[in-house]
Every structure is written in C-alpha cells, then in structure tokens.
Amino acid sequence: MKQFLLTMAGVFAGLVLFLIGVPFLLIVMAAGAARPTPTPAQTVLELDLREPLTDQDPVNPFASLGRRSMSVMSVIETLDRAGKDGRVKALFVRLPEGGMPPAAADELRLAFKKFRAAGKPVVAHSQGLYPSGVVTSTYMLGASADELWMQPGASLQVTGLASEDVFFKRFFDKYGVKANYEQRYQYKNAVNPYLYSDYTAPHRESQLSWMGSIYGSALASAATDRNQTPQVLRTNLEAGPYLAEDALKLKLVDKVGQVEEAEKSILTRAGKSAEIVEFERYLRSSRDRTPRPGPAIAVVEGEGAIMTGHDGAANPFSSSATMYSDDIAEALYDAIKDKDVKAIVFRVSSPGGSDTASEQILAAVRAAKAAKKPVVVSMGTYAASGGYWVSSEASAIVAHPTTLTGSIGVFGGKFALGPALERFGVDIRELGVGSEYAGAFGMGGEMTQAQRAAFSGWMDRIYGNFIARVAEGRNLPVARVQEIAKGRVWTGSQARELGLVDEVGGFYQAVDKAKALANLKGDVRLKRMTTQVSPFQALESALGVSATSVRTLAAAAWIMGDPRAQSILDQMAQERLRSSGARVLAPTPVH
Template identity: 35%
Template sequence: MRTVGKVLIILLAIVGLIVVALGGLAWYAASHIDVADTFRDPLPERVVLHLPFDRAFTEGEASLALSGFGPSSLSVRQVVAALDRAADDPRVVAVVASVGESGRGMGQTQELRAAIDRFRQSGKPAVAFADTLGEGQTGTVDYYLASAFSEVWMQPSGLLGLTGFGIEVPFAREALESLGVDAEYGTRHEYKNALDSAVRQTMSDEHRQSLQDLLGSFEDQVVQGVAAARGLKTDAVRGILNGPPLFAAEAQAAGLLTNLGYWDQVLAQVGGLSKGAEPVALARYAELEPLTGPDDAPTIALIRVAGTIQRGTTDPSPFGAAESTGGDTAAKALRKAIDDPLVRAIVLRIDSPGGSYVASDTIWREVMRARERKLPIIASMGDVAASGGYFAAMGADRIIAQPGTITGSIGVFALKPVLSGVWDKLNVNWDRVESGDHALLWSPNRAFTPAEQAWFDRMLDTIYADFTTKVGQSRGLDAGQIDRVARGRIFTGTQAMDLGLVDSLGGLDTAVLEAKTAAGIAEDMVVRVAPYPEPKTGFEALREMFGGEEAPVAIGTLLRLGGLLAPLTGEFDRMGVATRGPALLAPPGVRSSP
C-alpha cells in the first residue's frame, strides 16, 4: 500500500475480523468448557504445597476462569487465605516456594511474609528455594520474602543480591525542547514530582530528599525483618546491604542461607521430612474453597480500588485483574454495600497511585456517606495508596497500611503539552476558528494566554485546597500539621502512621479484623467477606465483551475511528506521504491528577 489511508483501512478491517473471531471462540468456550472441573479432584491425604513466589500476584481476583490455569492469575488474597487454611489443614504437611525476581512491591511482600509466619507457627516446615536472586538486578525484596521461611535454599552457582534499593529517573527537558515540544504545567507543591522527567533536566533537591527518605525507610524495614528472621544483628545485615552481591557459599556463611542445593535436592529433602506426601500446586489448593465464607455468616463488603483512578467505569479486563478503577464503578459498589441491610461493615482495599481528581472525589463522597449511615468503613492499603489513592482512603473510619506501603503524595499536578514548536519544524500550520475566547484552552497547538495561565493556577490552588482541607477534617490535623504531610510528599506506611495519616499497620486480614470490631462482631466469629460488585465468572466477562453490549460498542468505535481518520489520511494522500506502515499523528490530551 502506498498511502497511510489505505493501510489504516486494512488495519481496521483486520482488527474487526480478530474481534469477531475471538468473540466466536470465547462463546464456544463458554458453552462447552467448565474450567472449574480442573480443580474438583480431591486432594491426596498428605500434600506439600508448591508456592509460585517467583512472580507477583494480582491485587484482585481475575474474572476469567481460563486464567486459573496459571499461577500468575492468583490474587494476594487467595494466596494468603490458602496459606492460613493450610496451617490448620492436617492434609498439608509442608510448603515449598520457588522464589525469584518477581517485581512485587514492599506492601505485597509484607503481606506474604506475615502469612508465611502464621503458617510456620503451626510447626510445619516452610522451605524457600531460589536458583539465584539478583542476577543483573537487585534481589533485596525477593530475599526479604524468602528470609521469612524456616529454610532458605539456593543453587550453588547462584548470587544473592541483597544490595539495598535504588531508583534511576530520566530527565528529558532538553531532548523534548530539541524536538520542539514544550508544556504548560503546574504542581502543588515542590514535592509533587510526577512531571519532573518531562519539565526538568536534573533532579530537584526536594525530589531527591523525598526518594532518599522513602528508600531509607524501606531499607530499615528489610534490615530489621531479615535480622529477626535469620537471627542476625542488624549492623551485620546493613553491612551486607552496603556490599556487592554475595556468592551462594558466602551468603550461607553469612547466615542468610540455610542450605546450598538444587531443586531436586530440595524436593528430596522435603519429601524425606513428609514421607508419602504428594506435591500440589497452590492454585489448585486455593480453588478448593470459596473466599467469601458461609452465606449465613455476617457480611463484610470488600470493595477494591486498584490501578489508575479514572472517571467513568472500570475498563473490563477478563484476562486478569483490572488495571484501572472507574470512579463511577467504585461509587456504585459503595452505594450497593451501603444500601444492603446484610452488610455490617465495609473494607475498602486500595492499591492505586492515584489518577483523576474528580473520580477520586466521587469515591470519597461515597466513603463519607457510609460514615453518615454509621456503617463502619475501614481502608486497607496495598503496595501503594498515594495521591488520588489516599484521597479515596482518607475519609474512612480507620486506615490500615503495610509498613512498606507508599502513600501520601497529597498534592496535584496538571500538564498541557504544547506542540507548536513541532509543527514549526514540520512546516505545518494550524489555523483556528472559535466562538469563545477560551474554546481552545486545552489545545496542544498553542500556549496559554495570560488570562488562561491565571485560571490554570487558580484551578491547581482550588484542587489543592480541597484535598488538604479534607485531609485535615478526616484526620484531625491542623494547618501546620497538614503542611508537614502535604505539598506532594510521599511516605512509607510506617512514616505515615507516625505523621497521623495512617492508624495502624497490617494487611487485609488486619482490616477485616478491625471491621469486625467496629461492627460489633466477635473476633473469633466467621464472617462472609463478599466482593462488591460480585465478580463475574470468566465466561460472563467474555460474553459481555464479545457477545453482549461491548461487541457493538467495539465495532462502532472502529467505524467512528475510521471516519475520524478520513480527513487526516486524505490530507496525507494529497501531500503524497507514503509509509511502510500505519502512521497516526494524534496530539496527547491534558493530564490532571491529584
């Protein structure tokens, strides 16, 4: 094809065919396959659970049943619940974990460490194995998890990279300027550094101090955790963190490893400790019992805010947990729980770096409605609950965070790219007609006028004032205290608790326990922890995407996209632009985030 227009038409046709083909395949699967049958075989009388700790787990349960075929589909809650059940299950005689470079955060790591610790209190062996930890990257967080096991094995050829924490940040102001890219932007205030990579060429003192404080708190937590778990002095562990990676034999001599050996030797050792036991994957064991609890038990609603917070509804994600949360979807779930007479309390689980100010405020309002109705609501933080994530949490009766949760970031930023320099370099002229003086305020093809810049600054001030006022009211902080915790500063959960932004430290199980207490439910009483909204089965999600309302929406979107591109591709045709593949020039939109 010689032109962009023809290539784009073919591309859209191919995408449409793929959508239709996937829809047919998914509908057939929904009609003929029952994935749950995979997990219905009874367990052997004695089992050793295999824990796939060489990958991070999702925050929420995946909606697609087909995703249950792999361990990556397991949620943190499923893993923790399975370990807690295994501690009391006489059929489970031991657990053995594969540990590797997982990329998980400190919050999830601490949730899993606590579950392993509870399992060990049953007196059953808990063995961790890694072929290497930190080959080409730091292995600090993954070893921190492994250290919680009663035995820690490593392949003799492995490395243990217990080398601390580090962050590298690119700064591309000059590169963007060389391309003709400029920006109208603003932050409130100096510690709100989300835009710095695009608008600065070096790291600011405030940015550097904020990251140093965060990583310093992480290091303290790892040093104390590893020292306590392995029976070492904290100074010795800190010394190891300040050195290069250790060879496996060196790590064993330092007391960080209990054994050197290969995977088959680990299995032989565990098999000798638990004769007659058969290996069972954690995914299979986790599927044996529902997470919610008995239907006749008191109900605690579990509502999740995960990923970027956006306006509107949560994007469907049938192949795994959602990567974003729509403010309307979360608000609807909260309203449903508030209006349900069977719900005794709400746990709001947040694992989000923030997003839309308006969407975060929508969620905050429903949290306040729960409090107005005297319905206890407890916020539980995962790896991160910062900026808009903290906005959603701050109105809860109590806030629970892990020591390593990243939170705070009480501030706001906004950005409008200005591409006039790009168009100048390309000899492209944009002309305009507008019926109002500010109709094209957000156009990336021109800078703000002085009046628009003044309004832009007032917008940021208004959002920041709203955020900080609500923090003060929710957390009982005066103006001086608010200023010390706001201005965009980030904190770990430990630091946030010391500053009054968080009430106590712990995981989702801690939040459920506090919800029971607030609702007047006995600590030892079994409760039904029910997700709101109720998760779709995998095939329901597929039907919705390919056989329900989503199919015509997708097709309509493709058709509209083709129509929108027609003028642009027509101009390319007239200009004689040729390409080997599709090209689309679409100026990015404004970003505004608390």
C-alpha cells in the same frame, strides 16, 4: 475490490471464531473450574513467585487468558485456609530472581508467619537474587521461611536499592517541545522529568527518604527472622555480591542445593507419602462457594488508576487493572444495604488518577460511615494521591510499612507541540468561540498568561479540596496537613508517625480492626462485594450496542492476530483519562 473482499472475509472468519470459539473456550473453562481436584491427605503446597502477582484478582474474566491468575490477596486468603486444613502439611516457595513490590512482600511475609504459627513449615528456594527492582524485599520474604535454600553457584546480589529516572528537558529544548505543567507542590514530582534535566532538591529528598525507609524496613524484618542484628546483616549484604556457598558461610542462607533437593527435604518433613501440589490447583479446589449466614465483614477491592465510569466500558482483553468509580461506589453502597454486613474492609492499591472519580468513591465511604458501618482501609503497594484521597475519611487506615502513600497534591498541564512540529513543515492552527480558556489545552502553543492564571487558580481549588478531605478525615488542623502534604510520598511507617495512617499491618490486621470497630467477636465471615464480571457479561460488553462495529471488528482482529487491534481497544479505555486538566496521581517507581 479484491482487497476489500479479502478483508471482509478475514473479518467474517474472525467473527465466527470469536462468537463460536470463545464461548466454547469459556464453557470448557467453567467445566474445569466446576470439578475441583481432590487434595491429597499429605500435601505440600508449591507457590511459584517467579511471575509477578497483581494485588487483587482481576474483575475481567478475560484478563487472565494466557497469564497466571493469582494475586497477593488470593495467595494470603488461600494460605489462611491452608493453615487450618489438616491435609496441608507444608509450603514450598520458589522465589523470583529480581525484586518484588515491597508491600506485596510484606503481606506475603505476614501470611508465611501465620502459616508457620499453625505448626506448618515453610521452605523457600532461590536460583539467584539479582539487583533488579527491590530485591531486598525478595530476600526479606525468603528470610521469613524456616529454611532459605540457594542453588549451588547462584548469585546473591542484595546490596542496596537504586532507582533511575529519565529526564527529557534538554531533549524538549532541542526540538522545541514546551511542557506546560503546574504542580501542587514541590514534592509532586511526577512531571519533573519533563520540566528539569536533573533531580530538584525536594525530588531528591523525597525519593531518598522513601527509598531509605523501604530499605531499612526490609533489612529490619530480615534481621529479625534470621536472628541477626540489622547492622550485622546490612554490613554482610552490602559487602557482596556473593555466590551461594559464600552466602552460606555468612549465614545469609541456610542451605545450598538444587530445587529437587529442597523439594525432597520438605516432602520428608511433611511425612510419608506426601505429595507436592501446585498452589493454583489447591487455590481453585479449596475455595468455599457456600455462603454462611450471620454477621459479615464486606471486602471491597480497588486496584490501579482511578477513573470515572464502570468496567463494562473497558477493553475486555486488557490485563491492566483500573479502579472504576461507579463500580467501587456501587460495591460500597451494596455493602451499606446488606443487613448482614456490619463493617467494611476497603482494599486500596492505587497510585491515584481522577479527582472527581476519587471524590465519588470517597462519598460512598462517607455514606457507609453514616450508616454506622465502619470502613477500614487496607493499603497495598500504593495508596497515594487519589489512592489516599479515597482513603482519607475512612474509620481507620492500615498500611504496610513499605506501602507508598500520601502524595497529597495535584498536577496538570499539557505539551505544546506546535513549535516542534513547525520544524517538520507541520502547522497547527486553532479556532474557537467563547472565552480564551476554551483553547487552553490545545497542543499548538503554550498557554497565554490569562489561560495560565485561570488554570493555576483551578489547580489551587482542587488542591484545597484535597487538603480539606485529609484534615477532616484524619482530624488534623489544615495547617498541619499543608505542612506534610505538598505532594510528598511517604511510606506506611512514615505516614503512621505523621498521623496519616492508624496502624502498620496487612489485610488481616485491617479485618481485625474492622471487627473491633463493629464489636464483632470470633470467626466472622468475609463477604466480597466488588462486582465480578462473568465471561458472558464481558462478551456482551465487548459487543455492546453503543460501540458494536468498532468493538466487534477490533476483537475479531485481535483473535486473528492483528497487532493494530490492541491499540484500538486500549485507546477506547485510555481516552477517558486525558493528560489535560488536573490529576491526583503519584509516580509508581516500585516494581
């Protein structure tokens, strides 16, 4: 009884804090956002990229609590405004020490070049570049600046691109775990680590292919920006690693100096009395909150795994991005009904997910085209598998050269844990009524021959649907799609050659394409359609009638610091995307 009373007292305290403290925090946040800080007349923006960026701003207002709130999309949109703002004179960039998602680096590089084209210098500073992730893309982004500085004695280790996979087959064999999975087809390698102890020939071929394409693209862009030939730059980089002073001698960087020295240099270039302003501060103060009349291009954004449902059912404190099919479809239908909207740019950054959720979104894309509103897909870091499914029938597709796309395939299955658990005295027994297939995804044992045959036939039908969507949308013969599909991942450059995308470029190239398809001229406003959940809607969702007790107790425990709370909240969202059945999901090896 004593323990029960203590527990209830803790829960009550958590509820009081949650219901009073959180709204108070939200009011403070809203008040701060409502009072933008004036921008100095001579401003140098400082963009710190040392913490990862998401592709898009989070829909959930709680997702950014305790974390940075910038995204690739918010950065490029802010730089577009800053390029036209007479108060902003220059940009100072702090580079990360490791790799960046290649397509994010491509998008930022285009934004830097556009900013420089407005007559405003960009200076980048690095405290070292180390072989963690796709560091070649980080170097490429730094090379796009007017000047690339490096701290004295810092290391430049941009010697290539490596990827590592962990294979579990021998471990599973030792402990009796059976992986019952099917793939369509040999390049759909997301489950290969469970089925094999090494790379299969198709897995190796596909992975080396996209890695080589990304590496070559980054080197070519960096060589262009540094006025060198790709071969000379590649030879010099691969002969490393170097200290900053050696890199300077080889013209791999422009200057060696501390951060303070680089800041002083860019301030001098910006003019007398210039001040450094944090990028996030300018981002908040420069947003135009007054809607303009006239024709518009709608912007619909989707990032993360594709799932059925809507964001209101999600964990209100999770920072992970998810594309909920109800929300994306609703945004597309809202754009259809909006008389001012003449075209739609659909930003997709997703490795895929549910085939039914993908089909729901694709149906909304079809509806927009039927309403004479062109839909142009702008691909981010990933637009693979289900991410390509939702893109396949767009009016046009624009991808970065390093976007990972394609992966036109499907996989599904289960782990049979019964034999492994028997070794520890745990027995799994199953009862059921109806057909034998009803128990196909039980974890006690492997599928029977009849279950496997039924499952395999179902997988074939889903794969056939995927092929049909691509053939229809890309105006390609079914046989040709089957030839280039088979679950293989392609980069944007490779996909362009295969006819899977129309153009290589970034978000604003997609906007230009949408304008051309809609016969729009001049400066056309962008109208964001994706639903942004307000803080109070998120609270209402968290305390919703359908799950009041569980959500309230979990949220209270989260505030009180109970580590079990996060798992409770995450389970409620993740149970919607089960491992059984078929998934149009691609691996996400790029960080």
